[in-house]
Amino acid sequence: MEKFNYLLRLGDDSLILGQRLAEWCGHGPILEEDIAMTNISLDLIGQAISVLNYAGDVECKGRDGDALAFLRLEKDYKNLLLVEQKNGDFGDTMMRQFLFDAYRKLLFERLQSSTDKQLAAIAEKSLKETRYHFKHSAEWVIRLGDGTDESHKRVQNSLNNLWRYTDELFYVDASDKVLTKQGILPDLSDLKSLWLQEVNTVLDLATLQIPTNNWQFEGGRKGVHSEHMGYLLSELQFMQRVYPNMEW
Amino acid sequence: MLILFVLIVLKHIFVLLSCVPMENKNLELLEEKFQQKIDQDIKIEPNDWMPDNYRQTLIRQISQHAHSEVVGMLPEGNWITRAPNLRRKAVLLAKVQDEAGHGLYLYSAVETLGADREDTIDDLHSGKVKYSSIFNYPTLSWADMGAIGWLVDGAAIMNQVPLCRCSYGPYARAMVRVCKEESFHQRQGFEIMTTLCKGTLEQKAMAQDAFNRFWWPALMMFGPNDADSKHSAQSMKWKIKRSTNDELRQQFIDVTVPQAELLGLTIPDADLKWNESTNHYDFGTINWDEFWQVVNGNGPCNAERIEARTKAKENGLWVRAAAMAHAEKQRERTKQSA
Numbered sequence: 001m002e003k004f005n006y007l008l009r010l011g012d013d014s015l016i017l018g019q020r021l022a023e024w025c026g027h028g029p030i031l032e033e034d035i036a037m038t039n040i041s042l043d044l045i046g047q048a049i050s051v052l053n054y055a056g057d058v059e060c061k062g063r064d065g066d067a068l069a070f071l072r073l074e075k076d077y078k079n080l081l082l083v084e085q086k087n088g089d090f091g092d093t094m095m096r097q098f099l100f101d102a103y104r105k106l107l108f109e110r111l112q113s114s115t116d117k118q119l120a121a122i123a124e125k126s127l128k129e130t131r132y133h134f135k136h137s138a139e140w141v142i143r144l145g146d147g148t149d150e151s152h153k154r155v156q157n158s159l160n161n162l163w164r165y166t167d168e169l170f171y172v173d174a175s176d177k178v179l180t181k182q183g184i185l186p187d188l189s190d191l192k193s194l195w196l197q198e199v200n201t202v203l204d205l206a207t208l209q210i211p212t213n214n215w216q217f218e219g220g221r222k223g224v225h226s227e228h229m230g231y232l233l234s235e236l237q238f239m240q241r242v243y244p245n246m247e248w
Numbered sequence: 249m250l251i252l253f254v255l256i257v258l259k260h261i262f263v264l265l266s267c268v269p270m271e272n273k274n275l276e277l278l279e280e281k282f283q284q285k286i287d288q289d290i291k292i293e294p295n296d297w298m299p300d301n302y303r304q305t306l307i308r309q310i311s312q313h314a315h316s317e318v319v320g321m322l323p324e325g326n327w328i329t330r331a332p333n334l335r336r337k338a339v340l341l342a343k344v345q346d347e348a349g350h351g352l353y354l355y356s357a358v359e360t361l362g363a364d365r366e367d368t369i370d371d372l373h374s375g376k377v378k379y380s381s382i383f384n385y386p387t388l389s390w391a392d393m394g395a396i397g398w399l400v401d402g403a404a405i406m407n408q409v410p411l412c413r414c415s416y417g418p419y420a421r422a423m424v425r426v427c428k429e430e431s432f433h434q435r436q437g438f439e440i441m442t443t444l445c446k447g448t449l450e451q452k453a454m455a456q457d458a459f460n461r462f463w464w465p466a467l468m469m470f471g472p473n474d475a476d477s478k479h480s481a482q483s484m485k486w487k488i489k490r491s492t493n494d495e496l497r498q499q500f501i502d503v504t505v506p507q508a509e510l511l512g513l514t515i516p517d518a519d520l521k522w523n524e525s526t527n528h529y530d531f532g533t534i535n536w537d538e539f540w541q542v543v544n545g546n547g548p549c550n551a552e553r554i555e556a557r558t559k560a561k562e563n564g565l566w567v568r569a570a571a572m573a574h575a576e577k578q579r580e581r582t583k584q585s586a
Binding site: 019022023025026027028029030031032033034035038039041042045046048049052065066069070089090091142143144146147148150151154235236238239240243246247248 | 334335338344348352450451559577
Protein backbone atom coordinates (compact mmCIF):
# COMPACT_ATOMS: atom_id res chain seq x y z
CA MET A 1 0.00 0.00 0.00
CA GLU A 2 2.82 2.40 0.90
CA LYS A 3 4.64 1.60 -2.33
CA PHE A 4 1.47 2.05 -4.37
CA ASN A 5 0.91 5.40 -2.69
CA TYR A 6 4.48 6.53 -3.44
CA LEU A 7 4.27 5.43 -7.08
CA LEU A 8 1.05 7.44 -7.48
CA ARG A 9 2.84 10.55 -6.23
CA LEU A 10 5.72 10.01 -8.62
CA GLY A 11 3.52 9.11 -11.58
CA ASP A 12 0.98 11.86 -10.98
CA ASP A 13 3.69 14.55 -10.88
CA SER A 14 4.80 13.42 -14.34
CA LEU A 15 1.27 13.02 -15.67
CA ILE A 16 -0.09 16.36 -14.52
CA LEU A 17 2.96 18.42 -15.53
CA GLY A 18 3.07 16.59 -18.88
CA GLN A 19 -0.59 17.48 -19.38
CA ARG A 20 0.06 21.12 -18.52
CA LEU A 21 3.06 21.42 -20.86
CA ALA A 22 1.07 19.87 -23.71
CA GLU A 23 -1.25 22.90 -23.56
CA TRP A 24 1.64 24.94 -25.03
CA CYS A 25 1.64 22.91 -28.24
CA GLY A 26 1.35 25.29 -31.19
CA HIS A 27 1.51 28.38 -28.98
CA GLY A 28 5.18 28.56 -27.90
CA PRO A 29 7.03 31.89 -28.13
CA ILE A 30 9.37 30.49 -30.79
CA LEU A 31 9.17 27.27 -32.76
CA GLU A 32 12.27 25.83 -31.08
CA GLU A 33 10.65 26.28 -27.65
CA ASP A 34 7.36 24.86 -28.88
CA ILE A 35 9.31 21.71 -29.77
CA ALA A 36 11.23 21.76 -26.47
CA MET A 37 8.10 22.03 -24.33
CA THR A 38 6.21 19.29 -26.18
CA ASN A 39 9.33 17.15 -26.02
CA ILE A 40 9.52 17.55 -22.24
CA SER A 41 5.80 16.86 -22.05
CA LEU A 42 6.39 13.67 -24.05
CA ASP A 43 9.16 12.56 -21.66
CA LEU A 44 6.88 13.20 -18.69
CA ILE A 45 3.98 11.26 -20.23
CA GLY A 46 6.47 8.45 -20.91
CA GLN A 47 7.46 8.46 -17.24
CA ALA A 48 3.79 8.47 -16.22
CA ILE A 49 3.20 5.39 -18.39
CA SER A 50 6.06 3.43 -16.74
CA VAL A 51 5.30 4.53 -13.19
CA LEU A 52 1.49 4.21 -13.28
CA ASN A 53 1.61 0.82 -15.01
CA TYR A 54 3.95 -0.33 -12.28
CA ALA A 55 1.63 1.16 -9.65
CA GLY A 56 -1.21 -0.87 -11.16
CA ASP A 57 0.89 -4.05 -10.90
CA VAL A 58 1.78 -3.27 -7.30
CA GLU A 59 -1.86 -2.60 -6.42
CA CYS A 60 -3.02 -5.94 -7.93
CA LYS A 61 -6.61 -4.82 -8.41
CA GLY A 62 -6.65 -5.07 -12.19
CA ARG A 63 -6.07 -1.37 -12.82
CA ASP A 64 -3.44 -0.48 -15.42
CA GLY A 65 -1.72 2.86 -16.04
CA ASP A 66 -4.63 4.16 -18.12
CA ALA A 67 -7.22 3.27 -15.49
CA LEU A 68 -5.14 5.10 -12.91
CA ALA A 69 -4.42 8.09 -15.15
CA PHE A 70 -7.96 8.64 -16.40
CA LEU A 71 -10.44 7.17 -13.97
CA ARG A 72 -9.67 8.39 -10.48
CA LEU A 73 -11.49 11.05 -8.54
CA GLU A 74 -9.67 14.33 -7.98
CA LYS A 75 -8.93 13.52 -4.35
CA ASP A 76 -7.12 10.34 -5.41
CA TYR A 77 -4.53 12.19 -7.52
CA LYS A 78 -1.42 12.73 -5.38
CA ASN A 79 0.61 15.21 -7.44
CA LEU A 80 2.26 18.33 -6.06
CA LEU A 81 0.29 21.56 -6.10
CA LEU A 82 3.22 23.08 -8.02
CA VAL A 83 2.73 20.97 -11.15
CA GLU A 84 -1.00 21.63 -11.49
CA GLN A 85 -0.55 25.43 -11.48
CA LYS A 86 -1.62 27.09 -14.72
CA ASN A 87 0.97 27.70 -17.43
CA GLY A 88 0.70 31.50 -17.21
CA ASP A 89 3.28 33.15 -19.46
CA PHE A 90 6.47 31.51 -20.70
CA GLY A 91 8.34 32.77 -17.62
CA ASP A 92 5.80 31.19 -15.25
CA THR A 93 6.10 27.89 -17.12
CA MET A 94 9.91 27.93 -17.10
CA MET A 95 10.08 28.86 -13.39
CA ARG A 96 7.63 26.08 -12.46
CA GLN A 97 9.67 23.67 -14.57
CA PHE A 98 12.98 24.80 -13.07
CA LEU A 99 11.84 24.44 -9.45
CA PHE A 100 10.46 21.00 -10.28
CA ASP A 101 13.39 19.79 -12.43
CA ALA A 102 15.95 20.72 -9.77
CA TYR A 103 14.00 18.55 -7.30
CA ARG A 104 13.39 15.65 -9.67
CA LYS A 105 17.00 15.49 -10.79
CA LEU A 106 18.13 15.04 -7.18
CA LEU A 107 15.29 12.64 -6.44
CA PHE A 108 16.00 10.35 -9.42
CA GLU A 109 19.72 10.35 -8.56
CA ARG A 110 18.78 8.89 -5.18
CA LEU A 111 16.02 6.57 -6.40
CA GLN A 112 18.53 4.82 -8.64
CA SER A 113 19.75 3.06 -5.50
CA SER A 114 16.31 1.91 -4.39
CA THR A 115 16.17 -1.75 -3.38
CA ASP A 116 13.12 -1.99 -5.63
CA LYS A 117 14.69 -2.93 -8.96
CA GLN A 118 11.80 -1.68 -11.08
CA LEU A 119 11.75 1.71 -9.39
CA ALA A 120 15.54 1.98 -9.65
CA ALA A 121 15.37 1.24 -13.37
CA ILE A 122 12.64 3.82 -13.95
CA ALA A 123 14.71 6.38 -12.00
CA GLU A 124 17.83 5.65 -14.03
CA LYS A 125 16.02 6.15 -17.34
CA SER A 126 14.11 9.22 -16.15
CA LEU A 127 17.25 10.83 -14.75
CA LYS A 128 18.82 11.06 -18.22
CA GLU A 129 15.80 13.01 -19.46
CA THR A 130 15.49 15.11 -16.33
CA ARG A 131 19.11 16.33 -16.60
CA TYR A 132 18.23 17.81 -19.99
CA HIS A 133 14.99 19.29 -18.66
CA PHE A 134 16.89 20.94 -15.81
CA LYS A 135 19.58 22.34 -18.12
CA HIS A 136 16.88 23.76 -20.38
CA SER A 137 14.72 25.34 -17.68
CA ALA A 138 17.69 26.67 -15.67
CA GLU A 139 19.15 28.32 -18.77
CA TRP A 140 15.83 30.02 -19.46
CA VAL A 141 15.48 31.21 -15.87
CA ILE A 142 18.94 32.80 -16.23
CA ARG A 143 18.14 34.34 -19.62
CA LEU A 144 14.85 35.78 -18.43
CA GLY A 145 16.18 36.99 -15.07
CA ASP A 146 19.30 38.56 -16.54
CA GLY A 147 17.68 39.69 -19.83
CA THR A 148 15.64 42.90 -19.96
CA ASP A 149 13.95 44.90 -17.20
CA GLU A 150 10.61 43.53 -18.34
CA SER A 151 11.71 39.90 -18.39
CA HIS A 152 13.40 40.31 -14.99
CA LYS A 153 10.25 41.75 -13.49
CA ARG A 154 8.04 39.08 -15.01
CA VAL A 155 10.13 36.10 -13.95
CA GLN A 156 10.72 37.52 -10.45
CA ASN A 157 6.96 37.69 -10.21
CA SER A 158 6.74 34.05 -11.33
CA LEU A 159 9.16 33.06 -8.59
CA ASN A 160 7.19 35.06 -6.00
CA ASN A 161 3.98 33.27 -6.99
CA LEU A 162 5.40 29.76 -7.21
CA TRP A 163 7.72 29.76 -4.20
CA ARG A 164 4.84 28.99 -1.86
CA TYR A 165 4.46 25.52 -3.43
CA THR A 166 8.08 24.44 -3.01
CA ASP A 167 8.03 23.09 0.56
CA GLU A 168 5.64 20.43 -0.61
CA LEU A 169 8.39 19.01 -2.85
CA PHE A 170 9.88 17.59 0.36
CA TYR A 171 6.65 16.36 1.93
CA VAL A 172 7.20 13.24 3.98
CA ASP A 173 4.60 11.22 5.92
CA ALA A 174 4.39 7.93 7.79
CA SER A 175 3.98 6.03 4.52
CA ASP A 176 7.38 7.29 3.25
CA LYS A 177 9.03 6.31 6.52
CA VAL A 178 7.88 2.71 6.08
CA LEU A 179 9.41 2.67 2.59
CA THR A 180 12.66 4.18 3.86
CA LYS A 181 12.91 1.41 6.46
CA GLN A 182 12.48 -1.15 3.68
CA GLY A 183 15.18 0.53 1.59
CA ILE A 184 12.68 1.17 -1.20
CA LEU A 185 13.15 4.88 -0.59
CA PRO A 186 16.77 5.91 -0.01
CA ASP A 187 17.54 8.52 2.65
CA LEU A 188 16.16 11.79 1.32
CA SER A 189 16.64 13.92 4.44
CA ASP A 190 19.27 16.19 2.86
CA LEU A 191 17.36 16.61 -0.41
CA LYS A 192 15.96 20.01 0.52
CA SER A 193 19.32 21.56 1.38
CA LEU A 194 20.86 20.20 -1.85
CA TRP A 195 17.89 21.52 -3.80
CA LEU A 196 18.23 24.96 -2.20
CA GLN A 197 21.90 25.01 -3.13
CA GLU A 198 21.16 24.17 -6.79
CA VAL A 199 18.30 26.64 -6.96
CA ASN A 200 20.29 29.44 -5.35
CA THR A 201 23.20 29.01 -7.78
CA VAL A 202 20.86 29.50 -10.73
CA LEU A 203 18.83 32.30 -9.12
CA ASP A 204 22.09 34.18 -8.39
CA LEU A 205 23.10 34.03 -12.05
CA ALA A 206 19.58 35.14 -12.95
CA THR A 207 19.80 38.03 -10.44
CA LEU A 208 16.53 36.84 -8.87
CA GLN A 209 15.58 36.92 -5.18
CA ILE A 210 13.74 34.28 -3.17
CA PRO A 211 10.64 36.10 -1.84
CA THR A 212 10.65 37.17 1.78
CA ASN A 213 7.09 35.89 2.26
CA ASN A 214 7.79 32.27 3.02
CA TRP A 215 4.24 31.09 3.74
CA GLN A 216 3.94 27.61 2.26
CA PHE A 217 0.99 25.63 0.92
CA GLU A 218 0.55 21.88 0.81
CA GLY A 219 -2.27 19.54 -0.06
CA GLY A 220 -1.59 17.83 -3.36
CA ARG A 221 0.22 14.92 -1.76
CA LYS A 222 -2.88 14.31 0.38
CA GLY A 223 -5.27 14.74 -2.53
CA VAL A 224 -6.38 18.27 -1.63
CA HIS A 225 -5.86 20.28 -4.81
CA SER A 226 -6.23 23.82 -6.12
CA GLU A 227 -9.26 25.03 -8.08
CA HIS A 228 -7.33 24.52 -11.33
CA MET A 229 -7.21 20.77 -10.92
CA GLY A 230 -10.86 20.05 -11.72
CA TYR A 231 -10.60 21.78 -15.09
CA LEU A 232 -7.36 20.01 -15.91
CA LEU A 233 -8.95 16.65 -15.09
CA SER A 234 -12.10 17.38 -17.06
CA GLU A 235 -9.93 17.67 -20.19
CA LEU A 236 -7.67 14.77 -19.30
CA GLN A 237 -10.57 12.42 -18.51
CA PHE A 238 -13.01 13.67 -21.15
CA MET A 239 -12.91 10.71 -23.55
CA GLN A 240 -12.79 8.02 -20.86
CA ARG A 241 -15.74 9.57 -19.01
CA VAL A 242 -17.91 10.18 -22.08
CA TYR A 243 -17.11 6.87 -23.77
CA PRO A 244 -16.47 4.42 -20.93
CA ASN A 245 -15.05 0.92 -21.34
CA MET A 246 -13.79 1.24 -24.90
CA GLU A 247 -10.47 0.43 -26.55
CA TRP A 248 -8.74 3.34 -28.28
CA MET B 249 36.22 71.59 -72.02
CA LEU B 250 32.50 71.49 -72.64
CA ILE B 251 33.00 69.56 -75.86
CA LEU B 252 35.17 67.05 -74.06
CA PHE B 253 32.50 66.62 -71.38
CA VAL B 254 29.78 66.06 -73.99
CA LEU B 255 31.97 63.52 -75.78
CA ILE B 256 32.55 61.60 -72.54
CA VAL B 257 28.84 61.56 -71.77
CA LEU B 258 28.02 60.38 -75.29
CA LYS B 259 30.61 57.62 -75.01
CA HIS B 260 29.06 56.41 -71.75
CA ILE B 261 25.60 56.37 -73.27
CA PHE B 262 26.93 54.40 -76.22
CA VAL B 263 28.66 51.88 -73.97
CA LEU B 264 25.56 51.48 -71.82
CA LEU B 265 23.30 50.96 -74.82
CA SER B 266 25.62 48.41 -76.33
CA CYS B 267 25.73 46.53 -73.00
CA VAL B 268 21.98 45.96 -72.78
CA PRO B 269 21.78 43.36 -75.52
CA MET B 270 25.01 41.82 -74.23
CA GLU B 271 23.56 41.49 -70.73
CA ASN B 272 20.40 40.03 -72.18
CA LYS B 273 22.52 37.59 -74.07
CA ASN B 274 24.45 36.67 -70.92
CA LEU B 275 21.19 36.15 -69.09
CA GLU B 276 19.87 33.95 -71.87
CA LEU B 277 23.05 31.90 -71.73
CA LEU B 278 22.79 31.54 -67.96
CA GLU B 279 19.15 30.52 -68.22
CA GLU B 280 19.99 28.03 -70.93
CA LYS B 281 22.76 26.46 -68.83
CA PHE B 282 20.44 26.43 -65.81
CA GLN B 283 17.74 24.59 -67.76
CA GLN B 284 20.32 22.15 -69.08
CA LYS B 285 21.34 21.29 -65.51
CA ILE B 286 17.71 20.77 -64.61
CA ASP B 287 17.11 18.60 -67.66
CA GLN B 288 20.11 16.49 -66.69
CA ASP B 289 18.71 16.13 -63.13
CA ILE B 290 21.67 17.99 -61.60
CA LYS B 291 20.57 19.58 -58.31
CA ILE B 292 20.57 23.34 -57.97
CA GLU B 293 22.39 24.39 -54.79
CA PRO B 294 22.05 27.66 -52.82
CA ASN B 295 25.17 29.33 -54.29
CA ASP B 296 24.41 28.37 -57.90
CA TRP B 297 23.03 30.94 -60.28
CA MET B 298 19.25 30.66 -60.65
CA PRO B 299 16.61 32.76 -62.41
CA ASP B 300 14.93 35.21 -60.11
CA ASN B 301 11.53 33.65 -60.80
CA TYR B 302 12.81 30.22 -59.84
CA ARG B 303 14.05 31.66 -56.54
CA GLN B 304 10.78 33.49 -55.88
CA THR B 305 8.67 30.47 -56.78
CA LEU B 306 10.66 28.31 -54.39
CA ILE B 307 10.49 30.88 -51.58
CA ARG B 308 6.71 31.00 -52.03
CA GLN B 309 6.29 27.24 -52.22
CA ILE B 310 8.67 26.26 -49.41
CA SER B 311 7.46 28.98 -47.03
CA GLN B 312 3.85 27.95 -47.70
CA HIS B 313 4.89 24.40 -46.94
CA ALA B 314 6.64 25.47 -43.70
CA HIS B 315 3.62 27.51 -42.60
CA SER B 316 1.34 24.54 -43.33
CA GLU B 317 3.42 22.37 -41.01
CA VAL B 318 3.27 24.94 -38.22
CA VAL B 319 -0.41 25.91 -38.60
CA GLY B 320 -1.13 22.19 -38.91
CA MET B 321 0.02 21.76 -35.31
CA LEU B 322 -3.09 23.62 -34.11
CA PRO B 323 -5.95 21.31 -35.16
CA GLU B 324 -4.09 18.28 -33.81
CA GLY B 325 -2.77 20.11 -30.78
CA ASN B 326 -6.44 20.66 -30.00
CA TRP B 327 -6.75 16.97 -28.99
CA ILE B 328 -3.50 16.27 -27.15
CA THR B 329 -4.91 17.20 -23.75
CA ARG B 330 -8.01 15.08 -24.46
CA ALA B 331 -6.33 12.03 -26.00
CA PRO B 332 -8.19 8.90 -24.83
CA ASN B 333 -5.25 7.01 -23.31
CA LEU B 334 -1.61 7.54 -22.40
CA ARG B 335 -0.20 5.80 -25.46
CA ARG B 336 -2.32 7.89 -27.83
CA LYS B 337 -1.34 11.03 -25.95
CA ALA B 338 2.38 10.22 -26.29
CA VAL B 339 2.05 9.31 -29.98
CA LEU B 340 0.10 12.46 -30.80
CA LEU B 341 2.62 14.61 -28.94
CA ALA B 342 5.45 13.00 -30.88
CA LYS B 343 3.61 13.46 -34.16
CA VAL B 344 2.83 17.13 -33.66
CA GLN B 345 6.41 17.65 -32.58
CA ASP B 346 7.54 16.10 -35.87
CA GLU B 347 5.39 18.63 -37.72
CA ALA B 348 7.11 21.46 -35.85
CA GLY B 349 10.45 19.90 -36.81
CA HIS B 350 9.38 19.85 -40.47
CA GLY B 351 8.54 23.53 -40.13
CA LEU B 352 12.08 24.15 -38.88
CA TYR B 353 13.81 22.29 -41.74
CA LEU B 354 11.65 24.07 -44.26
CA TYR B 355 12.25 27.54 -42.80
CA SER B 356 15.96 26.69 -43.00
CA ALA B 357 15.54 25.68 -46.65
CA VAL B 358 13.80 29.02 -47.32
CA GLU B 359 16.73 30.83 -45.71
CA THR B 360 19.17 29.19 -48.15
CA LEU B 361 17.34 31.17 -50.83
CA GLY B 362 18.12 34.45 -49.09
CA ALA B 363 14.70 34.94 -47.47
CA ASP B 364 14.40 35.81 -43.77
CA ARG B 365 12.44 33.33 -41.62
CA GLU B 366 10.75 36.04 -39.56
CA ASP B 367 9.74 38.01 -42.67
CA THR B 368 8.07 34.95 -44.14
CA ILE B 369 6.27 34.34 -40.82
CA ASP B 370 5.05 37.94 -40.80
CA ASP B 371 3.77 37.38 -44.36
CA LEU B 372 1.74 34.44 -43.01
CA HIS B 373 0.26 36.55 -40.24
CA SER B 374 -0.64 39.39 -42.60
CA GLY B 375 -2.35 36.94 -44.96
CA LYS B 376 0.10 37.62 -47.81
CA VAL B 377 1.28 34.02 -47.87
CA LYS B 378 -1.09 31.06 -47.61
CA TYR B 379 -0.88 27.64 -45.99
CA SER B 380 -2.66 24.40 -46.72
CA SER B 381 -6.40 25.04 -46.56
CA ILE B 382 -7.13 21.74 -44.87
CA PHE B 383 -6.00 23.19 -41.54
CA ASN B 384 -8.86 25.67 -41.61
CA TYR B 385 -11.28 22.85 -40.86
CA PRO B 386 -12.02 22.18 -37.20
CA THR B 387 -11.15 18.97 -35.34
CA LEU B 388 -14.39 18.00 -33.63
CA SER B 389 -13.79 14.50 -32.34
CA TRP B 390 -10.99 12.09 -31.49
CA ALA B 391 -11.64 10.34 -34.82
CA ASP B 392 -10.45 13.49 -36.56
CA MET B 393 -6.93 12.60 -35.35
CA GLY B 394 -7.30 9.36 -37.26
CA ALA B 395 -8.78 11.00 -40.34
CA ILE B 396 -6.07 13.67 -40.43
CA GLY B 397 -3.24 11.17 -40.08
CA TRP B 398 -4.69 8.81 -42.63
CA LEU B 399 -6.09 11.23 -45.23
CA VAL B 400 -4.28 14.53 -44.73
CA ASP B 401 -0.84 13.05 -44.12
CA GLY B 402 -1.62 10.50 -46.83
CA ALA B 403 -2.35 13.28 -49.32
CA ALA B 404 0.74 15.16 -48.12
CA ILE B 405 2.89 12.10 -48.85
CA MET B 406 1.46 11.90 -52.39
CA ASN B 407 2.39 15.53 -52.86
CA GLN B 408 5.77 15.30 -51.22
CA VAL B 409 7.31 12.04 -52.41
CA PRO B 410 7.87 13.53 -55.89
CA LEU B 411 9.44 16.57 -54.18
CA CYS B 412 12.29 14.34 -52.95
CA ARG B 413 13.40 14.60 -56.59
CA CYS B 414 12.80 18.35 -56.76
CA SER B 415 15.52 20.28 -58.61
CA TYR B 416 16.42 22.43 -55.59
CA GLY B 417 18.86 20.44 -53.43
CA PRO B 418 18.03 21.68 -49.90
CA TYR B 419 14.26 21.27 -50.48
CA ALA B 420 14.68 17.79 -51.99
CA ARG B 421 16.86 16.64 -49.09
CA ALA B 422 14.49 18.05 -46.46
CA MET B 423 11.67 16.18 -48.18
CA VAL B 424 13.43 12.82 -47.86
CA ARG B 425 13.31 13.06 -44.07
CA VAL B 426 9.89 14.69 -43.97
CA CYS B 427 8.40 11.90 -46.08
CA LYS B 428 9.80 9.18 -43.82
CA GLU B 429 8.12 10.77 -40.82
CA GLU B 430 4.89 11.50 -42.71
CA SER B 431 4.66 7.86 -43.58
CA PHE B 432 4.69 7.01 -39.84
CA HIS B 433 2.02 9.64 -39.30
CA GLN B 434 -0.16 8.19 -42.01
CA ARG B 435 0.12 4.75 -40.46
CA GLN B 436 -0.73 6.02 -36.98
CA GLY B 437 -3.82 7.74 -38.43
CA PHE B 438 -4.89 4.57 -40.16
CA GLU B 439 -4.30 2.63 -36.96
CA ILE B 440 -6.59 5.01 -35.03
CA MET B 441 -9.26 4.53 -37.70
CA THR B 442 -8.82 0.74 -37.62
CA THR B 443 -9.27 0.67 -33.84
CA LEU B 444 -12.39 2.84 -34.08
CA CYS B 445 -13.88 0.81 -36.91
CA LYS B 446 -13.35 -2.42 -34.96
CA GLY B 447 -14.81 -0.80 -31.84
CA THR B 448 -18.33 -0.04 -30.65
CA LEU B 449 -21.10 1.39 -32.82
CA GLU B 450 -20.41 4.81 -31.34
CA GLN B 451 -16.74 4.57 -32.29
CA LYS B 452 -17.54 3.44 -35.82
CA ALA B 453 -20.00 6.32 -36.20
CA MET B 454 -17.34 8.71 -34.96
CA ALA B 455 -14.92 7.39 -37.60
CA GLN B 456 -17.50 7.68 -40.40
CA ASP B 457 -18.37 11.22 -39.37
CA ALA B 458 -14.71 12.27 -39.42
CA PHE B 459 -14.26 10.59 -42.81
CA ASN B 460 -17.31 12.43 -44.20
CA ARG B 461 -15.90 15.78 -43.09
CA PHE B 462 -12.29 15.24 -44.25
CA TRP B 463 -12.71 13.32 -47.52
CA TRP B 464 -13.49 16.24 -49.82
CA PRO B 465 -11.12 18.74 -48.19
CA ALA B 466 -8.37 16.08 -48.52
CA LEU B 467 -9.05 15.88 -52.27
CA MET B 468 -8.81 19.66 -52.44
CA MET B 469 -5.30 19.49 -50.95
CA PHE B 470 -3.92 18.72 -54.41
CA GLY B 471 -4.96 22.16 -55.58
CA PRO B 472 -7.09 23.31 -58.52
CA ASN B 473 -7.60 21.23 -61.65
CA ASP B 474 -4.60 21.33 -63.98
CA ALA B 475 -6.43 23.61 -66.40
CA ASP B 476 -6.85 26.21 -63.63
CA SER B 477 -3.44 25.85 -61.96
CA LYS B 478 -1.50 28.98 -62.83
CA HIS B 479 1.93 27.95 -61.55
CA SER B 480 2.01 24.36 -62.79
CA ALA B 481 3.57 24.49 -66.26
CA GLN B 482 6.64 26.52 -65.34
CA SER B 483 7.14 24.56 -62.10
CA MET B 484 7.04 21.29 -64.05
CA LYS B 485 9.66 22.61 -66.46
CA TRP B 486 11.87 23.61 -63.53
CA LYS B 487 11.22 20.26 -61.84
CA ILE B 488 10.02 22.03 -58.71
CA LYS B 489 6.87 20.09 -59.33
CA ARG B 490 7.08 16.63 -60.82
CA SER B 491 3.46 15.52 -61.20
CA THR B 492 0.32 17.52 -61.94
CA ASN B 493 -2.41 18.25 -59.39
CA ASP B 494 -4.92 16.01 -61.15
CA GLU B 495 -2.47 13.11 -61.52
CA LEU B 496 -1.67 13.20 -57.79
CA ARG B 497 -5.34 13.50 -56.81
CA GLN B 498 -6.25 10.49 -58.93
CA GLN B 499 -3.37 8.50 -57.45
CA PHE B 500 -4.56 9.39 -53.93
CA ILE B 501 -8.14 8.33 -54.65
CA ASP B 502 -7.02 5.08 -56.25
CA VAL B 503 -4.92 4.20 -53.22
CA THR B 504 -7.33 5.40 -50.53
CA VAL B 505 -10.67 3.95 -51.68
CA PRO B 506 -9.61 0.32 -51.04
CA GLN B 507 -8.31 1.38 -47.62
CA ALA B 508 -11.69 2.93 -46.78
CA GLU B 509 -13.39 -0.25 -47.94
CA LEU B 510 -11.09 -2.32 -45.73
CA LEU B 511 -12.16 -0.17 -42.78
CA GLY B 512 -15.81 -0.63 -43.75
CA LEU B 513 -16.35 3.10 -44.25
CA THR B 514 -18.71 4.56 -46.84
CA ILE B 515 -17.11 7.03 -49.24
CA PRO B 516 -19.20 10.21 -49.19
CA ASP B 517 -19.37 10.44 -52.99
CA ALA B 518 -22.35 8.92 -54.85
CA ASP B 519 -20.47 9.21 -58.17
CA LEU B 520 -17.44 7.24 -57.08
CA LYS B 521 -17.01 4.04 -59.06
CA TRP B 522 -14.26 1.93 -60.59
CA ASN B 523 -13.72 2.56 -64.29
CA GLU B 524 -12.52 -0.59 -66.10
CA SER B 525 -11.44 1.30 -69.19
CA THR B 526 -9.21 3.86 -67.42
CA ASN B 527 -8.18 1.58 -64.54
CA HIS B 528 -8.94 4.41 -62.18
CA TYR B 529 -11.81 5.48 -59.97
CA ASP B 530 -14.21 8.05 -61.41
CA PHE B 531 -15.32 10.51 -58.80
CA GLY B 532 -17.79 13.37 -58.30
CA THR B 533 -17.23 17.07 -58.81
CA ILE B 534 -15.19 18.85 -56.19
CA ASN B 535 -16.85 21.92 -54.71
CA TRP B 536 -14.32 24.47 -55.99
CA ASP B 537 -16.42 27.31 -54.65
CA GLU B 538 -15.84 25.99 -51.13
CA PHE B 539 -12.14 25.53 -51.92
CA TRP B 540 -11.67 29.16 -53.03
CA GLN B 541 -13.75 30.47 -50.11
CA VAL B 542 -11.49 28.65 -47.65
CA VAL B 543 -8.31 29.70 -49.51
CA ASN B 544 -9.46 33.30 -49.39
CA GLY B 545 -10.08 33.35 -45.67
CA ASN B 546 -13.66 32.18 -45.23
CA GLY B 547 -13.05 28.69 -43.89
CA PRO B 548 -14.44 27.70 -40.50
CA CYS B 549 -11.14 28.30 -38.66
CA ASN B 550 -9.05 30.68 -40.82
CA ALA B 551 -9.35 33.55 -38.37
CA GLU B 552 -8.67 31.36 -35.33
CA ARG B 553 -5.57 29.78 -36.85
CA ILE B 554 -3.96 33.10 -37.78
CA GLU B 555 -4.97 34.63 -34.47
CA ALA B 556 -3.33 31.75 -32.57
CA ARG B 557 -0.09 32.04 -34.56
CA THR B 558 0.03 35.83 -34.31
CA LYS B 559 -0.60 35.69 -30.56
CA ALA B 560 2.14 33.09 -30.10
CA LYS B 561 4.61 35.47 -31.72
CA GLU B 562 3.38 38.63 -30.00
CA ASN B 563 3.23 36.99 -26.56
CA GLY B 564 6.77 35.75 -27.08
CA LEU B 565 8.38 39.04 -28.11
CA TRP B 566 9.52 39.78 -24.57
CA VAL B 567 11.09 36.31 -24.39
CA ARG B 568 13.09 36.92 -27.57
CA ALA B 569 14.13 40.35 -26.35
CA ALA B 570 15.32 38.80 -23.05
CA ALA B 571 17.32 36.09 -24.82
CA MET B 572 18.99 38.68 -27.07
CA ALA B 573 19.74 41.03 -24.16
CA HIS B 574 21.22 38.21 -22.07
CA ALA B 575 23.38 37.03 -24.98
CA GLU B 576 24.63 40.60 -25.48
CA LYS B 577 25.44 40.94 -21.77
CA GLN B 578 27.30 37.64 -21.86
CA ARG B 579 29.38 38.82 -24.83
CA GLU B 580 30.26 42.02 -22.94
CA ARG B 581 31.21 40.05 -19.83
CA THR B 582 33.45 37.72 -21.84
CA LYS B 583 35.10 40.72 -23.50
CA GLN B 584 35.70 42.41 -20.17
CA SER B 585 37.14 39.33 -18.52
CA ALA B 586 39.48 38.68 -21.49
